[in-house]
Amino acid sequence: MKRFTYLLLLLSPFFTFAQKRLDLVHTNAFAFYDYQEKTFCVLDDSTFIWKYNARKEEWEKSPIELQIDSNLTFFLNEFVPLFEKSSSVYFVHAGCGVVYKKTGNKIVRHDHSFYHRNQFNGAYFLDKGEPHIFGGYGLFSCKNIITRYDINEREWYGVQSIGLNPPAGIYNIVQNYKGSYFLFDGLKEVNGVNYTMQNVWKFDSRTKQWSMLGRLNPEILGSYFQNNLVNRSFSEGYIAVFDDKIVKYNFKNMRFKKYPLKSIRTYAQIIQVGNQVLLFRNVSNKRYIEVTDNNFWNKFSSEYGSIVLKGNIESTVFFRFLLVLVLVLLVLFLFYQIRKHRKKKNLKNKLIDLVFLDFSPTEKELLRIMKERSFNGLEISSINDLVGHDQPSIDTLKKRRELLLKDLRIKLAAKFNIPQEYVFIEQRMETDKRMKLLFLNESILNKI
Secondary structure, rough: HHHHHHHHHHHHHHHHHHHHHEEOOOOOOOOEEEOOOOEEEEOOOOOOEEEEEEOOOOOEEEEEOOOOOOOHHHHHHHHEEEEOOOOOEEEEOOOOEEEEEEEOOOOEEOOOOOOOOOOOOOHHHHEEEEEEOOOEEEEEEEEEOOOEEEEEEEEEEOOOOOOOOOOEOOOOEEEEEOEEEEOOOOOEEEOEEEOOOEEEEEEEEOOOEEEEEEEEEEEHOOOOOHOOOOOOOOOOOOEEOOOEEEEEEOOOEEEEEEEEEOOOOOEEEEEOOOEEEEEEEEEEEEEEEEEEEEHHHHHHHOOEEEEEEOHHHHHHHHHHHHHHHHHHHHHHHHHHHHHHHHHHHHHHHHHHHHHHOOOOOHHHHHHHHHHOHHHHHHHEHHHHHHHHHOOHHHHHHHHHHHHHHHHHHHHHHHHHOOOOOOEEEEEEEOOOOOOOEEEOHHHHHHOO
């Protein structure tokens, strides 16, 4: 009897572990927390759903009715479960569009939309109970937009933003903290080539404005896209699982806590709600789920640090302030120069008007034209437009033109004290020797 009791004590941890463990049929089964039923759920079969009984510490089968337009395999492969406190559980198609909702023991179609197939491998999250997607790939391009599912209209809408947007990307992480979306990690696309996203961006859902906070600490820059369960939402614990580490984020203080893993890909997903911790585990190419408590974290060593590299936020803000200041000063300088030039030009025009007060309007216009064409010269025949307003005969036109040039020559010679024969300089055209070009004396040009 004594030996039997001792044997039971030895085996009791095994039986306790076995009760909490749930072996999976599908490697990509859905694990989520139903806040309405206050229990962990696992969807691994088309006829029932597993629910965790925390009081008994065991998994129990519960009937489920899947009102989906595909088989279970497609549903598990193509959809993303989204859940948060005070919200229903939604299942969103990975490419955006079709949405299912868990209602009691049924999963039913909720949207009035269609398969968009435009945001595969995006960042999926909930805000105020509404599914959102950032980025993703579809229709031959990566995106840097946020789409929002209106649970009342049952349609998808683009979220408008102002300012500079983050680069288009895939496999990014978005964490929603008090109305601000923190975007980081994953890949960004530049000219059709994917690079690691190294910066941290913040979107204020109230002002609809993006801002770049700085460089993500390389200590927590992971390979999130290598995880086979990339299409998973984050729990209230702000936990991300990478191949070689687990990271908890604290966006209130912009700090992180990192737990290095001794073996890679040990965990595929971790959900923590209160003191309960659900582990989606990988062991010998098999996946199973178990539930434990907050003591789970005590078996790891941990490291702390800033999410954004130290001093990066301050330097970024200072750089932006400096850039704005330089731009403002540049605009003011240009405005001053333009205004100064206009004043100078106006003053010069007034002086010219005083100098040429006794000149006729036609003579002033001819002077203006000659100044404009001082480099290439003025064809004498072009003067006809100034004196041919009433369509006179050719002889009359020629006499008027000669009289205009004569009067202007006399006045300019007297005004600038130079001989009349030096006022105008005549040259033959290079291309047509029959045509004459008229130039104004350089000393006069420099004074008007």
